[in-house]
Amino acid sequence: MIAAIIVFFLCFIASQTLLVFMPYATTAAMPLSSETDKLALLALKVKLTNGNHDNNALPSWNESLHFCEWQGVTCSRRHKRVSALQLQNQDLGGTLGPTLGNLTFLKKLNLTNVNLYGEIPREVGRLKRLQILCLDMNNVHGEVPMEITNCSKLEVVFLMHNNLTGKVPSWFGSMVHLTWLQLGANNLAGRIPPSLGNLSSLETLSLAYNHLEGNIPHVLGRLSNLNYIFLGSNNLSGMIPPSLYNLSNIRDFHLGKNQLVGTLPSNIDHAFPNLQQFTIPLNQFTGTFPSSISNLSQLQLFDIGVNSFRGPIPLTLGRLNKLQVLIMDYNNLGSGQPHDLDFLSSLTNLTQLQRLSFEANNLGGVLPDLIGNLSTHLYLLDMWVNQISGRIPQTIGNLIGLTTLILAQNSLEGSIPDSVGKLKNLARLNLQQNKLSGNIPCVIGNLTMLSEVYLGINELEGSLPFTLRYCSMMQKFVVDTNYLSGNIPNNTFGYQKGLITLDLSINALTGSVPSDFGNLKQLSILYLHTNNLSGEVPLELGACSALTDFWLTRNFFHGSIPSFFGSLRNLENLDFSINNFSGTIPNELENLTFLNYLNLSFNHLYGEVPIGGIFRNITAMSLIGNEDLCGGIPQLNLPPCPELLSHKHKSSFKVTLIIVISGVSASFLVFICICYLRKKPKTLSSSPSLEHRYLKVSYGELHQATDGFSSSNLVGTGSFGSVYKGTLVQFERPIAVKVLNLQTHGASKSFMAECKALGKIRHRNLLNILTCCSSLDYKGDDFKAIVFDFMSNGSLETLLHNNEEKESKNLNLNFEQRVNIALDVAFALDYLHNDSEEAIVHCDVKPSNVLLDDDMVAHLGDFGLARLLHGHGGIDCSSGDHVSSSAIKGTIGYLPPEYGAGGSVSAEGDMYSYGILLLEMITGKKPTDSIFGEGLSLHLFCNMAILEGISEIVDSRLLIPITEQEGRRVTRQQNMEDTIRECLVSFTRIGIACSEKVPSQRMGIKDVIMELHAIKQKLLS
Known part of the structure; x- marks a missing residue:
């Protein structure tokens, strides 16, 4: 008994002593607790960086600094404990260790986009002060740990863009302080738990891009503070609960890509008066277009695409002066009648409109000129698959902000307007499957940002414009099923190094395949079938290692099938049928492991058929119509091959x-x-x-x-x-x-x-x-x-000045032929100056050095004075004179004035000579003609005539209207003579601009080409 009393007494004294010295005890414990945070952070670093101490991640996390000064670490002022850890957008690449739970003063944890993997540790539940948890944009997997319920002060949960599985935890409904709950873009399944309706403070709910199913719980209508709801891209079904239309604070409403049904309320403007974004695409909604959306003054985005809405589009949409995106694709809007597009008039008031898409509806009528009055901020205009008729208005060129223009699968007719050349930002142009006619405008070369062009299934004619060479960012060019003719222009597609798809099939193209196709290292699909192409397959195509589909059927190709196709290991489909190929089938084709279709039928192939690779599959190949083939697999029923010689004679x-x-x-x-x-x-x-x-x-x-x-x-x-x-x-x-x-x-x-x-x-x-x-x-x-x-047709000089020679050849150059010759010479100079391996200056451009072949194609020759320009800098001439001075290169009359003054050879010098050549072509007078002298030159003579009357100086034969030439019909118009005079003036202006006295003032060759091509197009129109 006494002993017990003594023990009690000692405990009492000890307790009183502890109370007296409590402040000191608390002070002594502080360093120990801070040390715990430091140790927790160091352990966390090992996990976050995957144990890699040699990398540069978190370099400040070392002993040289107090841990409160480490990167991303914030400490409380009073206790010096870690209150925030924010390391977002770094390349850490590790996991979250359990020591995270030791940071018990932590309020904010932000590890967004740091390449985390592994599971969320259950120790997070020890962070009872935690208010913000951000782990989105990582590779975290597993279920959301239930221990998070212990973090009762949580306000923000960001776990989007991970690989979380399981269900949406129903216990989130007990976390009454939550304002943001974002679990989107994971692999969550099951139903939306009704318990979420208890989160009365919730402002944002995001469960989109998961695998959720079932109905939307009606209790979500209790979330009166909800501003943003994202439930799209799931498998939700049923109707939108009417209770959701009581959420008057809603700004963003996103339910797209589900299986929802029903109609939209007619008073949607009263339900969501603050609505800014409304997207419900890819569902099964029906009913008419809700005209009441015109009253939503804050609306910026409206997307009801891929549903079954019907009826007219309201004419009052112009009230939505903040609208940026309007998408109505794949519905049943419109009736195919002329007034279906009247709503476009009201859209001209929408100065902030950026995207307008109503593809795949029933809209009829003619595309109005006022289309050009839409917002200059419009970057996407999509009218694909409707019943729109008439011409494409010239005003389309006013929409300078367009990057995508899609008018495909309508009934549009007429020519493609030249005004599209003003759309300098255009990257995607789709006009396929209409009734468009005329030429592909050369102004397409102005669209240097183009990456995709679809003009197939129209009635286009003429040649492929050479100006396509300037569209160097092109990836897909499709013009199949038209009436295009002429050769595939050289030095055009070869500049499009990123080209993936080239479809020129089902036209009337002639000539050979340009060798510069070998530059197309990314080319995957090449369709040239059903044309009038000829020649041999260029060996340079062997460099197209990405080729998967190559179709040449129904042409006039000859020669052997190149063996290099056996090295194109990505080939899947190869069709050389109905041509004039001869020789044997290359054994190298056996090596193509991905080849699943091969058609070599109806050629003149002979010899033994290989038996390996695709040649083992009778259903994957066709060899019929080659009567001299032998051998192969038995199913081919070909005769056996005769015994081959043991060796070949050399x-x-x-x-x-x-x-x-x-x-x-x-x-x-x-x-x-x-x-x-x-x-x-x-x-x-x-x-x-x-x-x-x-x-x-x-x-x-x-x-x-x-x-x-x-x-x-x-x-x-x-x-x-x-x-x-x-x-x-x-x-x-x-x-x-x-x-x-x-x-x-x-x-x-x-x-x-x-x-x-x-x-x-x-x-x-x-x-x-x-x-x-x-x-x-x-x-x-x-x-x-x-x-x-x-060159069977001799030189340009002979055809311009030698009457006997002209009569013997029955040639009398008309204006169109002269324009073509001028273009040919311009192409040659452009190549020499800009596209050859080293820039070359010709130094002697004149008519006698321009030679013409059987087809009147001009060829620039005589490079005896040519000079390489290393680095495009000028160099002096030193030998081989045509005139007395050893310092001058060229021919008198065509010689640029700066050469006579000792100037360096330059591309501008060639431009001067070229300009004189043009003026000689238009006037029929040489620059050394006797009328020139005493201050009058061919350049000045023409310059004065531009002002006084072009008819006084041009060859009279050039004023005769063009009729039918070479079997091609040229459209006659009453104003043909006026057109020709206008073109003559333009041609003369080019010659004058090229032959200016000052080199820097001369027109550049690329501008010359564009101007001449415009003249040619005008003559053909």
Whole structure:
């Protein structure tokens, strides 16, 4: 008993002593608690950074700083405990460790977008002061831990964009302080728990982009403070509970992409007077368009797409002066009648409108001119699949903010207006499946932001505009099923390095496939079928490694099927049927593991059919119509192949190269290695590209080809030599042999310059060099010659000035032909100045150097004075003069004035010569004509005539209206003569602008091309 009393007494004294010294005890405990937070943070760092101490994540979290100064850490002033941890938008890549629960003073936790994974630790439930929990935009998985219910002060929960599973926790309904609950973009399933109706403080509810089902609980109508509700992209069904229309504070209402039914209330403006965004697309709503939305003065976004609304679109939408987005796609709006588009008039008042889409409805009528009065902020205009008729208004060009214009699958007719060229921001243009006619306007080249163009299934005609080359961001270009003709322009699609889809099928295109298609490394789909294309498949296509679909059927291609297709490992569909291909089927096609369709039928293929890869699948290939095939799998029922020879005979010949390197840089050695001896001549194939290898030709062969350089074969002479017509067994077509007069000063350097320039370039409008020879003649003297394609229609100078030659060729150049020739020369100069490997200045642009082939296509030749511009800087001329001064390059009359003053060679110098050439073409007068002198020049003569009357100076033959040429009908109009005069003036202005005295004032070649093409289009209209 006494002992018990003693123990009690001691405990009492101890308790009193503790009370006396309590302040000191509390003070002593503070450092210990702060140390706990520090240790918790360090442990958390290890987890957050995945244990990687070598990376740069959280560099300030070390002993050199107090933990309250660490990045993202905020401490309370009084206790120096961690109250906030905010590390959003960092590349941490770890997990949340359980030590997070030791930060018991934490009020705010924000780890948004830090690459978290793993589960939310249950220890979060120990954070009883926590008010804000933000873990959105991570890879957190598992269920939301129930322990969070212990965080009774939570106001904000952001867990969006994770991989959370399970159900929406019903216990959230007990967290009465919640104002924001965002669980969207996860993998939550089940129903929306009715308990959420207890959250009377809730302002935002987001459960969108999950897998929720069932009805929307009517008790959500109790959430009187709710401003934002996001339930879209689930599997919710039933009707919108009427109670939700009591939520008068709603600003954003998003229920799209569910299976909801019913109608919208006629008084939606009274239900949601503060509504700013209303989206219910991809549901099953019915009824008429709710006209009462016109009273929602705060409305910014309205989307009812992909439902079953019907009736007219209200004419009062113009009241919505804050509306930015109006989407009504895929409903039954309109009746196909003329007044269906009357609502557009009211939309011209909506100055903030950015997106307008009503595709796939029943709207009829003509697209009104007032469409151009819509907001300049409009970036999307979509009218796809309606019954709209009439022409596309010119006013469409006023919508300068457009990035997407879709008018496809209507009944629009007429031409594509030139005003689309004003839509400089346009990235996507879809006009397919209408009744559009006329040409594709060349102004499409102004739309340098274009990435997708769809013009298929119309009635377009004419040629593909070369200006497409300026649309360098193009990814998809589709013009199938039209009446397009002419060649596929060279140096056009090759500039579109990001092109993925090119569909030119079902037209009337001619010519060959341009070799620059080989630049299209991203090309996946190439449809050229059902045209009149010919030639061989260019080897350069072997560089298109991304190709999956390639269709050439129903053309006139010949040659063999290139073996390089076996290296295009992504090929899935290949159709070469109904052409003139010959040779054997390449065994390399067996290697295409993804190939599931191959059609080689109706060609002239022969030899053994491979048996590997797709050739094992009788249903995946077609080889019919090739009568000389043999072998293959038994199901093909082909005859067996005859026994092959055990070895092939080899041709025996002896080659001796004579290498001439004097005055030529090492990079051009391969070009000059050209002369040889052989035992027995063999017939060679057509000349390959000079970029790869050259056919070698001897002096003797050239001597024989020209009948000993007979005067009867002489076709022209120049400053440095003579040109002879001839034939060589190596080539299937006539050739022209330019023999250098080596006694003429500068001839050798001219030869080297021409070889150097032409060895680096290849273009449709440049004279094609076939080969050259540097050897000894039969007398032992030096001999140099260049072999070109023969130009059957001679030079432009001859056709302009030699009447006898014109009459013998029955040629009398009309204005359209002169415009075409001017364009061809412009294309050549554009290539030389801007697109060749090194910029080249021709230095001698004049009519005698413009040669015309069988089809009157112009080719710029004679590069004897050409100069490479390294880095596009000017260089001095030094040899090979056509005039007396050794410092001047060019021909008198065409020579730019700055060259005569000692200026450097430049592209602007070529532009001057080109301008004089144009003026000579329009007037028929040479710049050295006797009428020019005493201050009067061809340039001044034309400049004055522009003001006084163009008819006084032009060739009278150019004033005759154009009639039918080459079987093509040109539309006659009563004002044809006025049109021609207008075009003559425009043509002359271009020549004047190019031949200005000051180089910097001369028109650029790209502007010239655009202007000339506009003239051509006007002549054809």
